[in-house]
Amino acid sequence: MGTVGNVAGSGGGDGAVARPLSGFGNQHRSEAVPGALPEGRNSPQRAPLGLYAEQLSGSAFTEPRADNRRSWLYRIRPSAAHPPLHRIGNGGLRSAPFDETEPDPNRRRWDPLPEPPAGTDFVAGLWTLGGNGDVRRREGMSIHLYRADSPMVDRVFGDADGELLIVPQRGTLLLVTEFGPLRAGPGHVALIPRGVRFRVELPDGPAAGYVCENRGRPFVLPELGPIGANGLAAARDFEAPTAAFEDVERPVEVVTKFCGNLWAAAYDHSPLDVVAWHGNHVPYRYDLRRFNVLGSISFDHPDPSIFTVLTSPSTQPGVANADFVVFAPRWLVGEDTFRPPYFHRNVMSEYMGLIEGAYDAKASGFVPGGGSLHNMLSAHGPDRETFERASAAELTPQKVDDGLAFMFETRWPVTLTEQAASCGHLQRDYDAVWQGLERHFRQP
Ligand SMILES: O=C(O)Cc1cc(O)ccc1O
Ligand SMILES: [Fe+2]
Numbered sequence: 001m002g003t004v005g006n007v008a009g010s011g012g013g014d015g016a017v018a019r020p021l022s023g024f025g026n027q028h029r030s031e032a033v034p035g036a037l038p039e040g041r042n043s044p045q046r047a048p049l050g051l052y053a054e055q056l057s058g059s060a061f062t063e064p065r066a067d068n069r070r071s072w073l074y075r076i077r078p079s080a081a082h083p084p085l086h087r088i089g090n091g092g093l094r095s096a097p098f099d100e101t102e103p104d105p106n107r108r109r110w111d112p113l114p115e116p117p118a119g120t121d122f123v124a125g126l127w128t129l130g131g132n133g134d135v136r137r138r139e140g141m142s143i144h145l146y147r148a149d150s151p152m153v154d155r156v157f158g159d160a161d162g163e164l165l166i167v168p169q170r171g172t173l174l175l176v177t178e179f180g181p182l183r184a185g186p187g188h189v190a191l192i193p194r195g196v197r198f199r200v201e202l203p204d205g206p207a208a209g210y211v212c213e214n215r216g217r218p219f220v221l222p223e224l225g226p227i228g229a230n231g232l233a234a235a236r237d238f239e240a241p242t243a244a245f246e247d248v249e250r251p252v253e254v255v256t257k258f259c260g261n262l263w264a265a266a267y268d269h270s271p272l273d274v275v276a277w278h279g280n281h282v283p284y285r286y287d288l289r290r291f292n293v294l295g296s297i298s299f300d301h302p303d304p305s306i307f308t309v310l311t312s313p314s315t316q317p318g319v320a321n322a323d324f325v326v327f328a329p330r331w332l333v334g335e336d337t338f339r340p341p342y343f344h345r346n347v348m349s350e351y352m353g354l355i356e357g358a359y360d361a362k363a364s365g366f367v368p369g370g371g372s373l374h375n376m377l378s379a380h381g382p383d384r385e386t387f388e389r390a391s392a393a394e395l396t397p398q399k400v401d402d403g404l405a406f407m408f409e410t411r412w413p414v415t416l417t418e419q420a421a422s423c424g425h426l427q428r429d430y431d432a433v434w435q436g437l438e439r440h441f442r443q444p
Contacts, residue, residue: 020182020239020285024221029278030180030243031074036276042072051275052078058193058218058281069193069218071279073178076247077269085256085263092127095135095161095260096142096215098415105378108416111425112369113208116147122173122200123157123255123262124148126211129351129371129420132412133215133321135161135260141312141322141410143351144211145371151201154250156271158197159257162215165310165324166190167406169355169369171207173200177283178274180241186355187404189309189324190285191219197254197271198283208369210353212408216321219310227294233309237290240282245275288355288404293330299337304407314411320348323409327359329401339398340390343381349414350374350407357403361386365433366405372430376413383433 021028031037036051038044047053051074058069094100116125125148133140141162166173172185177198184190185204192198224231248270255264291309296302304325312321332339341361352359353371363385366372374380382390420426 018242020241022236022239024233024235024238024284025280026240027278027280028240028282029276030241031276032180032243032245033275036074036243037278038074047074049074049275051075054078056195056279056281058195067217069279069281071179071277071281073274074276075178075271076245076273076275077271079271082254082265082267085258085265088255088262088264090260090262091124092419093144093257093262094128094142094417094419096131096133096140098131098417100418101416101421103375103413103415104421105375107372107374107378107380107430108420109365109372109427109430110370110420110423111367111427113145113147114425116149119150120148121150121152121155122146122148122207123152123155127419128417130373130414130416131213132349132410132414135215138162138215139321140215140412141408142213142215143371143408143414144213145209146211147206147208148200148202149206152199154248154270155253155255156197156199157255157257158195159192159213160195161257161259162213163194163218164192165212165214165219166192166209167211167353167355168207168209169353170209171202172204173207173209174203175200175283176246176272177241178272179277179282180244182239182241182283182285184285187289188285188287190283191310192283193218193281196281196283199272210371210406210408212322212324214312214322216312216314219312219322219324222305222308222311222323231292231294232307233286233291238284238286240284243274243276246270246272248273288326288328288406291326291328293328295330295332296334296337299334301334301337301339301342304341316411319411320409321411323407325407325409327403327405327407329399329404331397331399333397335395337395338390339393339395340382340386343379345377345379346374347377348409348411349376350409351414352405352407355404355406359403359405360400362433363389365427365430370425373414373416380434384436387437
């Protein structure tokens, strides 16, 4: 329980808030004021404490139980009480279908986004790199980056186009959501479900990171198959916020991303006024340091699917709309094995980002806050320096613990936005990392 700013003008802060709710996909319940949650029914004739009951659906009403997602919110005002929405500028946001540039088979790598103009908040700081699918058909994914130096003040955001998997790289985000506050800094990821409203505060100052906008089926934990009942990300390490509300009666701009464009309505109150809630369509965060990394204890480099944290399944078994994969600290012990990522051409498309440190396939050039794109079947793998070093290395047990990298992997090619294809922080010489790989072939 707890309140976030139940006096006008106050901000968030989860210091005094109850422990987060633990578990993935659970039917959680939480109330910021005792008695605010109706018992035994969702929509009593009069909801407790004079609150309004409202259902937020994250799945069609009739989806199978395993996929069905909805939450009931008990709020000071119903969300319906708002004036018309009007279009506002999209800033750096772009949407699917991505047709500003031709799909490009070239390998691409970027340095971090430049600093934003002073006064940029999380929404204004969103910058789309590319993606696939179609916002109007609820399919595919987008890759966004963000850079912000200012909190969202009297401004709230929600995305009707998809859920947002936020990967902070620099600075902490305090996500003040309809369900309560969630704090996520580098090393954590946070997920805001489709349609859930939130404001972003920056308790540690400027922030930067990555966002996967997933328009397909919501992210779930991957099947474990022969791994067994435990391993990879544990369900209990996912944390949902506890209810907290703000009782703010002054103009608040509520921004909605709808079919690719930003729309805004001027509410006369904050919509972060949910006093109690229950359900399974809830925001959550996860500490990537909790990931139980599994790998080979004999020989060969396993495919990185073994590092999948979350997957958005498509209708084709085993083919994800999007996967979120983490390369966390781990031991490498493979005998007679080329230990870094192998050379490969993958029918899936791979966007990689780096939260901190270095990545074991790239000796240089792939820096924290930067990113790389290896599109469908484009040839890539270790750079020359890494190949030469790993081919000659003595194969003693080795701890890889100098970085935290991740991948958004997706079933369809990623088409770049015009800004991503032409920006100044695009590295013009990325191909050079594979130059000079010598011919070593000799006939017996
Ligand atoms: O390209 C990459 O660096 C990602 C990756 C890592 C790995 O260990 C195996 C395959 C793969 O695509
Ligand atoms: Fe790859």
